[in-house]
Amino acid sequence: MSLDVSTPSVATSTIETDAVIIGAGPVGLFAVFELGLVDVKAHVVDILDKPGGQCAELYPEKPIYDIPGLPIVTGQELTNQLLKQIEPFGPVFHFGERIDTLERLPDERFRLKTDAGTEFITKVVVIAAGGGSFTPKRPPLQGIEGYEGTSVLYSVRRMEALRGKSVLIVGGGDSALDWTLNLQPIAKSITLLHRRDEFRAAPHSVAKMREMVETGDVRLMIGQVTALHGEGDKLQGATVKTKDGEERLDVDVMLPFFGLTMKLGPVADWGLQLHENLIPVDTEKFETSEKGIFAVGDINTYPGKLKLILSGFHEVALMAQQAAKYVYPGKKVLFQYTTSSSSLQKKLGVS
Amino acid sequence: MVKITFIQPDGSEQVVNADPGVTLMESAKMNDVPGIEAECGGACACATCHVYVDDAWREKTGTPSTMEEDMLDFAFDVREQSRLSCQIKLTPDLDGLVVRVPAKQF
Ligand code: FES
Numbered sequence: 525m526s527l528d529v530s531t532p533s534v535a536t537s538t539i540e541t542d543a544v545i546i547g548a549g550p551v552g553l554f555a556v557f558e559l560g561l562v563d564v565k566a567h568v569v570d571i572l573d574k575p576g577g578q579c580a581e582l583y584p585e586k587p588i589y590d591i592p593g594l595p596i597v598t599g600q601e602l603t604n605q606l607l608k609q610i611e612p613f614g615p616v617f618h619f620g621e622r623i624d625t626l627e628r629l630p631d632e633r634f635r636l637k638t639d640a641g642t643e644f645i646t647k648v649v650v651i652a653a654g655g656g657s658f659t660p661k662r663p664p665l666q667g668i669e670g671y672e673g674t675s676v677l678y679s680v681r682r683m684e685a686l687r688g689k690s691v692l693i694v695g696g697g698d699s700a701l702d703w704t705l706n707l708q709p710i711a712k713s714i715t716l717l718h719r720r721d722e723f724r725a726a727p728h729s730v731a732k733m734r735e736m737v738e739t740g741d742v743r744l745m746i747g748q749v750t751a752l753h754g755e756g757d758k759l760q761g762a763t764v765k766t767k768d769g770e771e772r773l774d775v776d777v778m779l780p781f782f783g784l785t786m787k788l789g790p791v792a793d794w795g796l797q798l799h800e801n802l803i804p805v806d807t808e809k810f811e812t813s814e815k816g817i818f819a820v821g822d823i824n825t826y827p828g829k830l831k832l833i834l835s836g837f838h839e840v841a842l843m844a845q846q847a848a849k850y851v852y853p854g855k856k857v858l859f860q861y862t863t864s865s866s867s868l869q870k871k872l873g874v875s
Numbered sequence: 876m877v878k879i880t881f882i883q884p885d886g887s888e889q890v891v892n893a894d895p896g897v898t899l900m901e902s903a904k905m906n907d908v909p910g911i912e913a914e915c916g917g918a919c920a921c922a923t924c925h926v927y928v929d930d931a932w933r934e935k936t937g938t939p940s941t942m943e944e945d946m947l948d949f950a951f952d953v954r955e956q957s958r959l960s961c962q963i964k965l966t967p968d969l970d971g972l973v974v975r976v977p978a979k980q981f
Contacts, residue, residue, distance in 0.1 A: 582920040655914070664951055664979040696948050719953050724945050748952065782981060783949040785914065785921070 537643060539616075541567050542851045544636055544646040546623050546791075549577020551821030551836030552652035553606040558844035560613030561860075561868055564648070564851050568615050569638060571622045571657045576603035578654055581784070592834060602833075612873045618642055622657055626794040632816065648847045651803065651812070651819040652836070655786035663694070663780050665752050675759035676752075676778050680707075688712050690774055692762055694749060695781030701725035703779055704733055708741055715743045715773060717764060752778070791823075799825055809846035810839045816850055818843045877965045877972070881908045881926075884978040893965050899974065900924040900961035910976035917961035922949040923980040927956040928963075929973035936963055936972070951981050 543559055545552045548570035556566050572581055579588075579599030587596045594602070621638040626649065629635055636644040660678035662668060668676055680686065680703060687710045693700050696718040702725075704716045716733065723730045736742040747766035754760040762775045788801045796803055797813035802825035805812055812819050820843055821836035829835070848857045862868050869875035876892045879902055883889070893902035903911040903924075915921035919942055928936050936958060939947060943962045947953050960974070 582915050583918045586918055661949065661981045664981065719948060720944070722944070724948065782951075783922075785923075785981065 537641070538645055539567060539643065540645045541565055541616075542646065543567070543648045543650055543847060544569060544623070544634075544644050545615075545650045545652055546570075547577060547652035547654055547821070547823075548572070548575040548617065548619070549652060549654050549821065550579055550602055550606055550833050551654075551840060552577065552650070553603070553610055554837050555650050555652055555820060555840040555843070556610040556613055556615040557606075558840045559650075559847060560610065560615075560871065561862070562844050562848035562857055563871075564844065564847050566613070566615050566650075567618060567644060567646075569618045569621050569623055569636075569642075571620070573620045575607060575617065575619075576600065578786075579603055581658065588833070590832065590834060612871060622789065624790045626817075628814075634816065647816065647851045649817045650840075650843065650847070651791060651817065651823055652821045652840075653789075653791060654822045656791070656801070656823065657787060657789035658784040659787045659789065660780075661782040661785045663749065663782060665749060667752060671752065671754060671757055671759045671778075674757040675754065675776060676780065678780065680779065683707065683710065686711055686777060689776040691715070692717060692749075692773060692775040692778045693781070694718070694778065696720070696723045696725070697781060697783075698725045698729065699781040700779075701729040701733055703781075704742060705729060705736070708736060712776075713743070714741070715745060715775070717745045717747060717749065719746070719748055721746050749778070749780075808842065810843040811846060818847065877902075877967060877970045879965070879969070880971075880973045882973065882975045883910065884976065895965050895967050897965055898961050899926070899963040899965060899972075900959075902965060903960060908976065910980065911960060912980045913961060915961075919943060919946050919959060919962055922946045922959060924960040925950040925953075925977050925980055926958055926960045927954060927975040927977065928958050929975070930956065932969070932972050932974075935968055949981065950977075951979055952977055 542564045543566040545555050545566050545568045548568050559566050580603050584600040585598055587598055591597055621640045623636050624639050625637045627635050634646050634649050686707055689711055690713045691711045692715045693704050694717045708714050737744045747764050749762050750765045751763040761772050763770055763772050803812050803819040805819050805824045805826055807826050810818050810820050820839040822831045860868050877895055879891050881889045891902055891906040900913050900917055912923035914923045943959050
């Protein structure tokens with residue numbers, strides 16, 4: 525029995541597939557498995573640069589105690605095991621990318637585009653985005669939104685744009701230190717501001733930064749920003765509070781590095797019905813208000829919902845049955861067990 | 876029971892009673908204390924459970940661990956009194972504890 529109906533791709537950079545899974549956390553990864561059993565091929569997109577989602581980003585070393593059959597497992601171990609489990613299905617991963625747009629095509633399929641320009645045409649979409657996409661934390665400073673993108677930057681896409689500027693870098697981790705070192709040669713001035721005189725960054729970057737402070741190439745301040753000043757979207761200054769009092773710095777650009785937080789992000793703009801930043805689904809197929817778009821794991825809501833990894837695993841199993849109906853219309857989906865079905869075992873590469 | 880007073884930025888007070896053994900963050904969440912978000916659920920991974928411990932209690936609550944200090948880098952308006960409430964376990968010793976909720980979590 526061959527269910528391989530992959531269509532030849534037409535546009536050069538457009539990927540045609542059965543399913544696009546948004547989110548490579550444990551639930552997104554297991555979705556690859558359940559879809560794979562019913563011959564639905566999947567591409568997986570995640571904004572992080574690695575698989576595991578919150579498990580890998582927030583608590584890789586924390587033990588989890590409520591995965592059935594695994595009395596104790598860390599987030600990283602669970603991720604690794606899931607990756608191994610889904611290997612037979614050959615999922616294609618797209619890390620460091622965020623799906624920005626989703627549109628339904630006249631033939632009922634969907635066109636998805638990422639912020640990196642990757643384009644997918646897919647028959648079903650599975651949103652397994654957990655708490656949403658990880659986005660840089662915005663310091664709660666009055667009026668900061670107005671400067672974002674022009675003079676307050678959470679990542680540097682083009683270093684050249686900072687040539688000759690007075691730059692204030694805030695934070696004490698690797699990003700803050702790396703940009704201090706990288707931008708120092710081209711910026712007019714660099715001030716590194718951190719709340720304490722200890723850094724969570726690679727020791728050699730810290731050493732290098734301290735050297736630059738010695739030579740006067742970088743100014744290090746211990747304190748916190750309390751206010752921003754400027755006109756329109758142009759930043760002109762920042763008030764910094766140190767233990768000696770407040771000081772106003774002349775600043776053209778501020779780069780705050782306060783880690784990541786989760787935001788629903790572009791999902792909110794795809795015309796799906798939402799309830800308090802969650803996506804309501806039915807409990808039979810875990811389908812959203814839009815046919816062919818499913819939501820599984822922490823991002824969905826339904827009566828009695830529990831945000832547990834194990835609930836997400838159950839959800840993807842049911843979701844896959846319906847997804848298969850869309851991918852192979854008219855074909856009867858035969859329910860089978862991995863313990864006894866020779867066709868499933870073949871797919872898993874164990875027979 | 877451990878009695879805790881949460882003081883909001885506007886000065887309003889909320890007194891909650893918690894069982895010893897739970898964390899300060901958990902006691903806040905169970906009693907719907909506003910301003911404690913605890914996005915990561917107590918994994919010391921989000922810094923959105925930031926509180927200021929009243930000076931009179933700082934000795935009893937102790938000082939943050941290295942991991943907590945690192946995570947405090949991601950909190951806003953960090954002061955000497957800053958702690959992450961998910962990292963404070965309530966003991967009978969802390970009966971009467973007073974903490975302030977910051978104006979904003981990140
Ligand atoms: S709840 Fe996340 S750090 Fe305390």
